[in-house]
Amino acid sequence: MKKISKESPIPLHYQLKEILQEMIENEDLKPGQLIPTERELCEIQGVSRMTVNKAIMSLVNEGLVYREQGKGTFVSIAKVNREISQLKSFTEQMLESGVISKTKILSFKVIEATKKYRLELKMPEDSNKIIEIKRLRYSDDQPVAIEIAWLPEYLFKGITREMIEDRSLYEIFREKYGYYPEKAKQIIEPTMLNEYESKLLNQEKSALALIFRRTTYLENEIPIEYTKAIYRSDKYKYQIVLK
Numbered sequence: 001m002k003k004i005s006k007e008s009p010i011p012l013h014y015q016l017k018e019i020l021q022e023m024i025e026n027e028d029l030k031p032g033q034l035i036p037t038e039r040e041l042c043e044i045q046g047v048s049r050m051t052v053n054k055a056i057m058s059l060v061n062e063g064l065v066y067r068e069q070g071k072g073t074f075v076s077i078a079k080v081n082r083e084i085s086q087l088k089s090f091t092e093q094m095l096e097s098g099v100i101s102k103t104k105i106l107s108f109k110v111i112e113a114t115k116k117y118r119l120e121l122k123m124p125e126d127s128n129k130i131i132e133i134k135r136l137r138y139s140d141d142q143p144v145a146i147e148i149a150w151l152p153e154y155l156f157k158g159i160t161r162e163m164i165e166d167r168s169l170y171e172i173f174r175e176k177y178g179y180y181p182e183k184a185k186q187i188i189e190p191t192m193l194n195e196y197e198s199k200l201l202n203q204e205k206s207a208l209a210l211i212f213r214r215t216t217y218l219e220n221e222i223p224i225e226y227t228k229a230i231y232r233s234d235k236y237k238y239q240i241v242l243k
Contacts, residue, residue, distance in 0.1 A: 031075050193206060
């Protein structure tokens with residue numbers, strides 16, 4: 001392991017973080033491998049426990065390592081790279097990647113639309129109900145995303161919880177209602193998980209995550225769905241294709 005320089009103007013914790021990151025990138029520390037303990041790093045580098053902890057937390061926040069209570073800190077498995085260039089559902093993305101996925105419905109209900117959703121979904125004045133569907137998404141038996149979808153009820157008469165059980169919403173759109181999503185506008189921003197979200201996603205409280213907010217449209221510019229999805233940042237990274 002390289003040694004940090006106490007003469008350098010670069011903070012000690014940042015130097016240590018870069019040393020460990022280089023070891024991970026060179027596979028001197030391999031995916032799933034336990035990294036040296038904080039005590040060992042203190043002794044090797046001649047720095048304080050606080051310095052080591054700050055370095056490790058930086059790696060945790062970037063998803064390069066993860067901690068397991070009572071076991072230690074491990075090198076993360078490489079994140080799955082998702083390309084954002086085509087309009088596809090979570091289920092369709094997983095199938096294309098050869099990943100086994102499943103979905104657990106947390107709640108399904110018809111609620112009064114707030115002004116925000118009436119505007120987002122461009123709902124007619126005589127329509128004020130939306131269908132709210134909360135789901136927990138799994139990839140290879142691990143929870144990876146919490147997704148909430150809001151659908152304008154006037155476009156989805158007769159939809160039920162049983163109808164969407166273990167099925168893609170986009171599949172329901174096409175087969176049941178004859179709706180073919182044409183485009184979507186999506187915003188991606190970072191967030192920190194709250195206690196409820198971290199429990200669902202099997203993460204530490206305040207772990208970093210990504211929020212995807214998406215409005216999906218038909219060819220005639222009618223919005224048919226507004227979604228908010230919270231993805232674990234330690235499992236996924238996203239590539240945006242610009243043309």
